[in-house]
Amino acid sequence: MKLNVAIYLGGVLLVVLGSLLSAFIFENDWIPVAVGQLLLSVLSYPLGVFASLILFVLIYMGLATPAEAIFITMPAFALLGYLQWYRIIPAFYRK
Helix, strand or coil, X not given: CHHHHHHHHHHHHHHHHHHHXXXXXXXXXXXXXXXXXHHHHHHCCCCHHHHHHHHHHHHHCCCCCHHHXXXXXXXXXXXXXXXXXXXXXXXXXXX
């Protein structure tokens, strides 16, 4: 179980690092950032929708650039995905 959690969190970290790297390489292109955000949403769906809303609000209000917004919301994606896949769903099916 701990290996699964480590693999999941490592996957989230890799997606975030890849998205940040692509955001810095392609400065004015939104597609790599959008793909990274989509992958993060898929990894933590459906609870990842809340982190996506935070991400979009940060970008829309001009409080952060897309790269900064992904970096800021990375802990929210990781925590929500961990809670969903390793706490809530197993507890639901144990009953």
